[in-house]
Amino acid sequence: MFLEKILIKNSPAFESVNIAPSKGLNIISGASGSGKSVFFGSLLALFGIKESNAGVIEAEIGGEIDLREYPQEEEVLVQILKKDKARYYLNEQSSSKKRFNEIFSPYIKLLTHKNSNELSSEYLLEVLDTLISSSSHHQTLREFQEGFIQLQELQNKLKTLKEEQKNLIELKEFALFEIERIEKINPKIGEYEELLAYKKRLSKKEKLQSLANEALSALEGMGSVNAFLEGAELKLEGFESIMLEARALIESECEKLNVLGESDPEEILDRLSSLNSLISRYGGIEEALARLEEQKVKLKGYESIDEDFSHIQKEIDSLDVKLQALSKSLSLERKKALEILIQELNSYAKLLLLEEIRLSLSQAPLHFLGADELGVCIKQSGVQTLSSGEYNRLRLAVLAVENKKDGGILLLDEIDANLSGEESEGVAKVLKKLSSTYQVFAISHQPHLPSYADVHFLVKKGEKKSGMIALDREGRVKEIARMISGSTLTPEALEFANKKLQI
Incomplete structure (x- = not known):
């Protein structure tokens, strides 16, 4: 899934925005207060993540997407029209903000603060499984998951019977x-x-x-x-x-x-x-x-409840034995592949100027992916103690290793804020790699990320409202130079910008 065209009218910052983003890396820059965050808010509204902030927000969406009950067409038209209240349309059929969020959430990753699941044990286990080439491992995983669903159904039946037994x-x-x-x-x-x-x-x-x-x-x-x-x-x-x-x-x-x-x-x-x-x-x-x-x-x-209770308990015990055996087989394969995941994550950690990433595979109660728990930390620091910058860079490393064929849309609001030049450049390189599988939209205040952009959009404040344009090479040089030296473009800043775009 990717955005082909975006139209915004009558927002707090813009009279009108009409852009055609790249399928790859799209960078948005501009002076403070120009309206970058307003544009980003409109993007989030398109996917039901935030309330609409404009009179009209419209987008054409390409790629593969499951529209559920809505007509499946080659191109998807999303519209939000707001007067007294916002009205949502999907392929010209009435919808709602909640339904937008349900339909688009599987295709959207938002990296702003600690709001993700990419560092959860379940997500990391799924990434680890993608590194295992053995077909028998994936067959074992499917067999385990089918059995686990059956186990949950039996446990729910048993719970109901227990409640009935009480009375x-x-x-x-x-x-x-x-x-x-x-x-x-x-x-x-x-x-x-x-x-x-x-x-x-x-x-x-x-x-x-x-x-x-x-x-x-x-x-x-x-x-x-x-x-x-x-x-x-x-x-x-x-x-x-x-x-x-x-x-x-x-x-x-x-x-x-x-x-x-x-x-x-x-x-x-x-x-x-x-x-x-x-x-x-x-x-x-x-x-x-x-x-x-x-x-x-x-x-x-x-x-007959007592008889049913005994029968179901026997089924649960038998299935539990089978799942424990399958989970041990899954654990053995994961332990073999764990070092590969650690090496790949740390290869990106170097780019992102993160300290050594450590993973620990331990036993856990049975869950949908087996009986493993995969924890992650940077040196001795657990996920909860990381700064926002470390947390999001670690997320980028995980996404880069995962490297889905069609990742969807990746949204980053000032991902390079408060980072050093080297850290910012590392983020830029990883995002450039991710842009081969994700359509990336990122707001940036530093010169490194814009130099890797497939399309660089400038938000420029006018007398009344702002405008938004895709920059040509000369415009990109000037904007990168502005990020370095401010409103007065120095020869050194212009030279640096030129060199960055030639890389």
Whole structure:
């Protein structure tokens, strides 16, 4: 991945910047306060590292890059437009600062202060592994990593089972309680509604019986009505059959009321109360029956946890033995290659005017790369006690040894600040080497780094805002001379600059 074009508009320092950087070493210089750091901040915003500091920041990106869910095209267009708030676009699709950072972070290395992982044991082990040519070593590493991922999965399962075991007695008791409670009531679907209707009729029993007796008495009197109609030779169609049907219905209902009277009202009310308790707890009889089956399944699962626990523990123990053996094989190969890494790092340490770099390979608990821990120090000084200058120069040495085919973009903010001339020149030489695999952007205040640049950009302050241009050879000579002698360019400074560019 590399930047092909960069456009910046309406930033605190620039009205407009439009540049085409080199794929190699790009150096930015200029007087203090001209806007170099503002430009660098815009670069960081492009990758979601900092907030946008301009109205428009736009870049065309070439090379290989995984855009995740965004359209994969030959050239990638990144845009940040800012009015009230910043809006992010990737190939003209809306995105966010967070997503920019997630997508671009694998391709960006920022060397400003102690914010990196290049000096971590894991990173150094990966660099060490690249120096081992044995194919069996890399096959062993892949086999180990696959097994380690499996081990982590098993350990997570075991952890879950342990948590469940802590509460297993309570869980079992609760499941049994619910099963017994529901089974004891033994509800039937539709039973509750039937009992409610039964209860309603039971509450009306006495009144219905009284009305039935009165109705039957009234029907007895209807015989004289029928006799009268016959005597008067009057015909009322269906009258007699209606009377007979009414009597039959009333007598049938009386029989039902007599049967109803044989039921125990207390039992019906108790049954309704039991069913109602299930409905209140579970939402309905069907839900209660579903809960019953669910708890039965859970109870079986709880009873098999001990068996599962034992089985998983055996798998873990067996896998651990295998991984320990693989890690020993990895350690043996790494010990053989360690001296090569030390020699290569120290070859760059000489250029960078660092004291002797020392590495120590020791045993550690199993991790993704094996059971090794690789520590680094300069003489007796550990990483945490190094100055920022030493720390970043040591990082450069590691990156130079690693020497990836496509390293991405390397960003350095005043990497040569507070360094001596010799130290600064050593940094310049290492960065020139790194620029064969990284696209490098570096702000510099010293004359050595600009002399190795593929493109040297000058940030120059104007009356209102600054401008940024790529210098030709004559411009580079003058800018390098300015870095040496200040605003008054001395013949000695100009001669030195000319010689530096001829190297």
